[in-house]
Amino acid sequence: xxRRQFITTAAAAGLGAGLLPRPxxxxxxxxxxxxxxxxxxxxxxxxxxxxxxxxxxxxxGPAIAGRSYVIIKEDDTAxxxxxxxxxxxxxxxxxxxxxxxxxxxxxxxxxxxHIVDAKKLWLNPIxxxxxxxxxxxxxxxxxxxxxxxxxxxxxxxxxxxKLGDRAYxxxxxxxxxxxxxxxxxxxxxxxxxxxxxxxxxxxxxTNYAPYFPAIKDARPQFVFANFAGSDAxxxxxxxxxxxxxxxxxxxxxxxxVSEDVLPAQGEAALGIYSNSYYxxxxxxxxNRAFVKACKEAGKEADHFLCAGYDSAQALFGALRxxxxxxxNTERLIQIITDMKIDSPRGPLRFDPKNHNPISDIxxxxxxxxxxxxxxxxxxxxVRHPDLGCVL
Amino acid sequence: MTxxxxxxxxxxxxxxxxxxGRFYSAYYLNLLTWILIFALFAAALxxxxxxxxxxxxxxxxxxxxxxxxxxxxxxxxxxxLWAALAVGIAAAALLGVVVGYFAVxxxxxxxxxxxxxxxxxxxxxAIKWVAVTGGxxxxxxxxxxxxSLGPLALDLSDKRHMYWLVLxxxxxxxxLARQIVASPFGHALIAVRESEERARAIGIDVTRHRRVAxxxxxxxxxxxxxxxxxxxxxxxxxxxxxxLSGEVVVIALLGGLGTLYGSLVGAVIxxxxxxxxxxxxxxxxVFLGALYVVCVMCFPQGLTRLFARAV
Amino acid sequence: MSxxxxxxxxxxxxxxxxxxxxxxxxxxxxxxxxxxxxxxxSALFMLGAYAGLVAATHLGSFWLGLVIAPPVxxxxxxxxxxxxxxxLRERYPLSHLLPLLLTFGLSLFFEGxxxxxxxxxxxxxxxxxxxxxxxxxxxxxxxxxxxFALVAAAVLAAAVWLVVERTSLGLSIRAATQDPMMAAxxxxxxxRLNTIVFAxxxxxxxxxGVILGTMTSLSPQMGAGIVLDAFIAxxxxxxxxxxxxxxxxxxxxxVQSFGVALLPAFHTPLIFLVMAVVLVLRPSGLFGSTxxx
Numbered sequence: 001x002x003r004r005q006f007i008t009t010a011a012a013a014g015l016g017a018g019l020l021p022r023p024x025x026x027x028x029x030x031x032x033x034x035x036x037x038x039x040x041x042x043x044x045x046x047x048x049x050x051x052x053x054x055x056x057x058x059x060x061g062p063a064i065a066g067r068s069y070v071i072i073k074e075d076d077t078a079x080x081x082x083x084x085x086x087x088x089x090x091x092x093x094x095x096x097x098x099x100x101x102x103x104x105x106x107x108x109x110x111x112x113x114h115i116v117d118a119k120k121l122w123l124n125p126i127x128x129x130x131x132x133x134x135x136x137x138x139x140x141x142x143x144x145x146x147x148x149x150x151x152x153x154x155x156x157x158x159x160x161x162k163l164g165d166r167a168y169x170x171x172x173x174x175x176x177x178x179x180x181x182x183x184x185x186x187x188x189x190x191x192x193x194x195x196x197x198x199x200x201x202x203x204x205x206t207n208y209a210p211y212f213p214a215i216k217d218a219r220p221q222f223v224f225a226n227f228a229g230s231d232a233x234x235x236x237x238x239x240x241x242x243x244x245x246x247x248x249x250x251x252x253x254x255x256x257v258s259e260d261v262l263p264a265q266g267e268a269a270l271g272i273y274s275n276s277y278y279x280x281x282x283x284x285x286x287n288r289a290f291v292k293a294c295k296e297a298g299k300e301a302d303h304f305l306c307a308g309y310d311s312a313q314a315l316f317g318a319l320r321x322x323x324x325x326x327x328n329t330e331r332l333i334q335i336i337t338d339m340k341i342d343s344p345r346g347p348l349r350f351d352p353k354n355h356n357p358i359s360d361i362x363x364x365x366x367x368x369x370x371x372x373x374x375x376x377x378x379x380x381x382v383r384h385p386d387l388g389c390v391l
Numbered sequence: 392m393t394x395x396x397x398x399x400x401x402x403x404x405x406x407x408x409x410x411x412g413r414f415y416s417a418y419y420l421n422l423l424t425w426i427l428i429f430a431l432f433a434a435a436l437x438x439x440x441x442x443x444x445x446x447x448x449x450x451x452x453x454x455x456x457x458x459x460x461x462x463x464x465x466x467x468x469x470x471x472l473w474a475a476l477a478v479g480i481a482a483a484a485l486l487g488v489v490v491g492y493f494a495v496x497x498x499x500x501x502x503x504x505x506x507x508x509x510x511x512x513x514x515x516x517a518i519k520w521v522a523v524t525g526g527x528x529x530x531x532x533x534x535x536x537x538x539s540l541g542p543l544a545l546d547l548s549d550k551r552h553m554y555w556l557v558l559x560x561x562x563x564x565x566x567l568a569r570q571i572v573a574s575p576f577g578h579a580l581i582a583v584r585e586s587e588e589r590a591r592a593i594g595i596d597v598t599r600h601r602r603v604a605x606x607x608x609x610x611x612x613x614x615x616x617x618x619x620x621x622x623x624x625x626x627x628x629x630x631x632x633x634x635l636s637g638e639v640v641v642i643a644l645l646g647g648l649g650t651l652y653g654s655l656v657g658a659v660i661x662x663x664x665x666x667x668x669x670x671x672x673x674x675x676x677v678f679l680g681a682l683y684v685v686c687v688m689c690f691p692q693g694l695t696r697l698f699a700r701a702v
Numbered sequence: 703m704s705x706x707x708x709x710x711x712x713x714x715x716x717x718x719x720x721x722x723x724x725x726x727x728x729x730x731x732x733x734x735x736x737x738x739x740x741x742x743x744s745a746l747f748m749l750g751a752y753a754g755l756v757a758a759t760h761l762g763s764f765w766l767g768l769v770i771a772p773p774v775x776x777x778x779x780x781x782x783x784x785x786x787x788x789x790l791r792e793r794y795p796l797s798h799l800l801p802l803l804l805t806f807g808l809s810l811f812f813e814g815x816x817x818x819x820x821x822x823x824x825x826x827x828x829x830x831x832x833x834x835x836x837x838x839x840x841x842x843x844x845x846x847x848x849x850f851a852l853v854a855a856a857v858l859a860a861a862v863w864l865v866v867e868r869t870s871l872g873l874s875i876r877a878a879t880q881d882p883m884m885a886a887x888x889x890x891x892x893x894r895l896n897t898i899v900f901a902x903x904x905x906x907x908x909x910x911g912v913i914l915g916t917m918t919s920l921s922p923q924m925g926a927g928i929v930l931d932a933f934i935a936x937x938x939x940x941x942x943x944x945x946x947x948x949x950x951x952x953x954x955x956x957v958q959s960f961g962v963a964l965l966p967a968f969h970t971p972l973i974f975l976v977m978a979v980v981l982v983l984r985p986s987g988l989f990g991s992t993x994x995x
Binding site for chain 1: 721824826
């Protein structure tokens with residue numbers, strides 16, 4: 001089934017469901033609501049996550065235990081207000097049984113209450129907010145990527161040991177950037193390192209030249225950098241252009257050099273250290289098959305596809321166990337909490353305390369021939385710490 | 392607007408929640424609530440722009456500060472709707488005083504850029520002052536206080552009650568705006584818009600009229616923002632961003648400047664169409680842009696005037 | 703700050719300013735002459751970059767891309783002006799907001815179309831081999847390509863200035879800017895002039911897109927940030943004043959650069975503050991004339 005058929009089926013199903021009186025709805029297909037950004041600056045990430053999900057759906061087949069399902073996708077445009085409106089549409093108009101989404105942390109924070117109040121299962125492929133593993137956690141929520149804490153704090157001791165004890169922090173001035181900087185700084189200084197300077201370029205900066213003199217003068221051994229999308233490309237390219245890359249190494253979370261920006265960065269990204277839960281070159285059988293499946297779907301494997309794929313694995317796996325019964329949300333939650341997912345990243349399981357993944361963090365560096373990440377170290381079983389989550 | 396269509400539309404708006412569950416889902420009610428709030432927001436802008444000739448590209452500043460004001464009031468002052476609305480409106484009015492003080496001497500684009508600058512400054516503050524504003528993730532979970540008006544008790548987590556509350560305040564806002572426009576002050580304002588020199592010649596204090604108009608406009612936009620905060624149950628810096636200022640200018644233009652009620656039409660088109668389009672295609676931006684171009688080329692006076700001529 | 707640090711930061715600020723000059727020249731030409739706030743400028747900037755990419759990819763040369771993109775986008779701009787903007791402004795000569803809504807709608811349309819045609823992926827326009835290296839300026843490694851951007855900005859600005867100040871076309875443009883009615887009475891074809899100016903502005907936007915896109919990356923939303931900064935720059939400098947646009951851009955570049963160095967926690971709101979202060983003290987900008995239409 002292609003996307004258009006899904007959408008048409010979904011629209012018809014949604015409309016039909018809205019118009020039919022109650023009793024006739026018993027034998028309906030399972031309705032899966034997908035909320036992701038499909039336009040504006042996060043479009044590629046949303047498309048990739050959705051593509052990963054669809055690979056998982058294809059593997060699961062068109063029906064679970066004889067019951068068909070329909071995928072209704074909505075575009076949150078990475079804007080919290082739009083996200084809230086769309087999630088309400090999915091819940092109230094389309095009456096979806098489960099929500100899969102999203103990417104932007106602001107949207108995730110905004111939709112949390114609406115999903116939890118409606119008591120729907122919520123599979124979150126990407127949104128990194130620490131909030132969702134701390135005070136904002138919920139039984140209904142499962143995250144399939146690392147939290148901001150997991151993508152920054154564990155690097156502190158590692159960087160001290162492998163890169164040096166003088167760090168400069170340069171991150172984009174948005175929640176994810178600020179949070180990752182704070183986590184890294186704390187962990188790094190606790191491990192004995194010194195942060196010799198910090199700067200916070202605003203989102204959408206195209207010229208990073210004004211920030212480079214300060215970095216050079218502080219004489220760090222490496223820079224902890226966090227940028228996304230076009231900003232990541234501009235920063236990495238210009239950092240190399242101005243000759244900083246040789247003397248001062250770069251370390252960052254995966255989005256700094258993820259596969260959506262790596263081709264545009266090209267050689268400028270060589271030698272940059274990053275961490276992720278997923279690396280396409282990680283050589284395990286499940287991953288080899290996954291990379292192949294991505295290529296067949298016209299995509300290059302990346303962590304967005306992996307997260308989308310794993311959400312599908314979790315959802316369809318759980319539905320198989322309940323024989324297609326989607327009404328008993330508590331049962332689905334129980335199944336997923338205990339699930340051990342065979343993911344392209346390796347084995348995936350959730351921390352029962354906060355429904356965040358217990359993650360093996362892969363440390364990689366960018367190498368050439370062809371341009372890709374190569375895993376050089378793995379920090380095993382990293383959990384998001386207990387910081388106020390009450391499920 | 393003539394009597395009969397006005398009464399019919401008002402009746403439809405009041406009775407809308409009753410069809411939920413029977414004829415349509417609550418989603419449409421939510422959409423209508425959103426549209427109403429933005430209609431008020433655009434009408435507030437129309438007051439300044441359409442009637443006063445004051446070009447503001449920073450109206451999101453008033454809206455956003457009203458929203459944050461309401462959210463913070465609910466958190467730190469008192470968990471009451473009246474406190475939330477009062478603080479939101481007051482904050483926006485205060486901003487109107489400040490912006491008015493600096494901006495009313497500028498003309499056209501310069502005033503637009505100055506108002507834009509003020510709104511962007513607020514946006515930067517919202518992003519940076521994480522402790523208070525929650526930074527770029529905003530403040531989720533603003534809260535839905537209980538509302539009691541004598542014997543009437545509203546539970547705002549009930550979508551119909553929320554809708555009626557919003558409808559009541561939006562109606563109040565529109566009525567107020569209409570009063571202002573029809574009053575001697577309003578007439579003087581229009582005179583100032585038409586020709587500043589002539590207005591001054593007949594003794595109208597141009598600066599004062601402009602400043603007051605901006606305060607009224609800002610306060611109404613703040614009311615819309617405060618309502619939005621409670622309705623959406625969160626606030627975030629996007630509510631202060633210039634993209635929102637641009638969006639509300641478009642809504643006011645689509646409906647027709649200087650018509651007040653045009654804002655309702657503009658909001659239905661801009662918001663309703665975007666919602667529908669984005670459900671059916673990821674490339675809704677292409678269609679929306681094309682639509683705006685068509686609208687401005689074919690109905691430059693705004694769609695309400697088109698209807699007015701037909702009706 | 704040591705002298706060396708000041709000079710370094712000055713140079714960095716110059717790069718920011720120069721990038722803004724590239725974008726601002728086209729913007730100010732259109733606003734100065736036609737009084738139109740061209741919201742589509744960022745879309746034309748973006749389309750120029752993509753046009754350059756397509757040309758460079760198919761013809762194998764960055765330079766060809768740089769040379770082909772501006773006329774192509776200039777033609778697009780001319781079409782926009784001739785068939786959309788002109789009829790609108792002829793019907794409503796006094797309205798500033800209607801052209802705004804038109805150009806805004808067009809920018810959405812172009813952005814959406816770019817996504818349809820080229821996808822939402824971030825792509826890169828490669829530097830020409832000639833400009834690949836770097837030069838040593840004291841302790842600073844300065845990329846050769848950025849030197850080129852500096853030179854290109856200066857050349858473009860000078861070229862536009864020459865055309866406006868020293869040619870008969872420029873004379874007609876200036877006359878029509880000061881008093882369109884009079885110019886028309888004196889036989890200047892103001893309609894054709896408008897189209898030419900808009901085409902020129904669009905071509906300049908495209909050139910800026912190719913040059914700056916190579917330093918950063920290409921995506922459908924690439925224009926938004928820098929075009930906004932360019933607007934602020936020309937407002938500070940005074941709309942309609944070409945000198946103002948250059949001065950405003952360079953000033954803004956230094957404000958950003960020294961803001962980063964001296965007020966790291968506070969530098970982002972700085973440009974808005976500067977603009978607000980300038981506008982309050984000189985309501986028409988630094989070099990703007992007070993009788994703006």
